[in-house]
Amino acid sequence: MPIGEFSDRSGLSPKRLRSYAAAGLLLPAAIDSSSGYRYYSPGQMREARLIDALRTAGVPLAEIGSLLGDPSVERLDAWTRQVEVDAVQRQDALDLARHLLTFDYESAAGIPGQPRKEAMTTLQAAARTDIGRVRENNQDSVLCLDHLVAIADGMGGHPGGEVASNLVLTLLEAAFTGESLEELKAAVRAASHAISDRAAASEDLEGMGTTLCAIGSTGDGRLAVVNVGDSRAYLLRDGSLRQLTDDHSWTAELVRQGELTELEAVDHPHRGVLTRALGVAPKIDVDGALHTVVTGDRFLLCTDGLFNEVAESDILSLMEGATDVGVVADALVEQALSNGARDNVGVVVADVRT
Ligand code: MG
Numbered sequence: 001m002p003i004g005e006f007s008d009r010s011g012l013s014p015k016r017l018r019s020y021a022a023a024g025l026l027l028p029a030a031i032d033s034s035s036g037y038r039y040y041s042p043g044q045m046r047e048a049r050l051i052d053a054l055r056t057a058g059v060p061l062a063e064i065g066s067l068l069g070d071p072s073v074e075r076l077d078a079w080t081r082q083v084e085v086d087a088v089q090r091q092d093a094l095d096l097a098r099h100l101l102t103f104d105y106e107s108a109a110g111i112p113g114q115p116r117k118e119a120m121t122t123l124q125a126a127a128r129t130d131i132g133r134v135r136e137n138n139q140d141s142v143l144c145l146d147h148l149v150a151i152a153d154g155m156g157g158h159p160g161g162e163v164a165s166n167l168v169l170t171l172l173e174a175a176f177t178g179e180s181l182e183e184l185k186a187a188v189r190a191a192s193h194a195i196s197d198r199a200a201a202s203e204d205l206e207g208m209g210t211t212l213c214a215i216g217s218t219g220d221g222r223l224a225v226v227n228v229g230d231s232r233a234y235l236l237r238d239g240s241l242r243q244l245t246d247d248h249s250w251t252a253e254l255v256r257q258g259e260l261t262e263l264e265a266v267d268h269p270h271r272g273v274l275t276r277a278l279g280v281a282p283k284i285d286v287d288g289a290l291h292t293v294v295t296g297d298r299f300l301l302c303t304d305g306l307f308n309e310v311a312e313s314d315i316l317s318l319m320e321g322a323t324d325v326g327v328v329a330d331a332l333v334e335q336a337l338s339n340g341a342r343d344n345v346g347v348v349v350a351d352v353r354t
Pocket of ligand 1: 304
């Protein structure tokens with residue numbers, strides 16, 4: 001049938017049909033040698049619609065050509081997953097763009113060089129990290145500012161783990177202005193995408209990921225605490241130590257479901273298996289809560305290299321042991337080292353400034 005009729009029946013414009021022919025995907029069944037007029041056969045209808053559907057889905061012409069040569073539903077599944085990943089990344093990027101467009105930087109707290117709001121809580125903090133006694137690399141990273149403290153425990157071998165834990169803290173520092181809990185969570189999600197992108201671009205970073213636990217000061221005087229993975233935040237107040245975060249690990253989930261006791265979890269062989277981490281899944285759930293602070297509050301961020309090595313009662317007495325946050329941070333790391341330090345150790349101790 002002539003191109004006009006084929007176009008009417010397939011719903012594809014003659015221009016599209018010509019472009020698919022030019023790409024070598026859907027060649028006319030015949031071309032009139034004198035007029036140059038193109039003819040298609042009714043049997044090409046299905047292929048024409050298939051090509052057009054894939055183009056509409058954004059699949060590149062070269063990949064459509066290779067699918068036609070080797071039809072496979074698995075490749076469609078892979079494209080479908082890619083579309084989902086792209087959609088999440090674009091949504092998160094738009095959220096960040098919306099924030100950048102609407103946030104009032106002039107009166108913002110937490111912008112370097114800008115005066116902070118009167119109400120904003122600032123932190124007096126000290127951070128330490130140590131390779132420990134067994135590991136050959138230190139994949140724990142720490143960040144210590146007066147409006148943002150954070151800790152990250154990287155995974156994925158050398159050098160992936162170090163790269164991932166460093167990257168998330170660098171990106172967080174750049175993105176968090178002190179506006180809100182939502183801003184901090186959005187920054188964490190954006191960092192997770194950046195880690196997966198870096199991992200995909202380099203063979204020796206393949207599979208890298210990281211935990212994250214951070215405390216950010218928001219403009220209203222409260223502190224936003226966020227976490228993904230099994231790095232923890234604790235609050236020392238009135239002589240007692242309270243864990244503010246839930247671990248996203250396999251054993252912690254079983255404890256929450258009542259299928260494992262706390263005691264059984266401590267020595268469980270799958271203790272280190274995480275159910276959430278940054279950089280390893282397209283969609284990331286970030287836990288977060290706002291906390292009102294009082295004078296005398298002292299916070300601790302730590303990686304599993306501390307709490308797996310030092311009992312909570314000992315962490316409590318060390319946290320109360322000195323006025324200076326640096327002295328406390330040193331003492332915590334020292335205790336982990338003298339207990340064997342089978343993993344990297346990372347701690348941040350932060351006092352609320354009054
Ligand atoms: Mg660790």
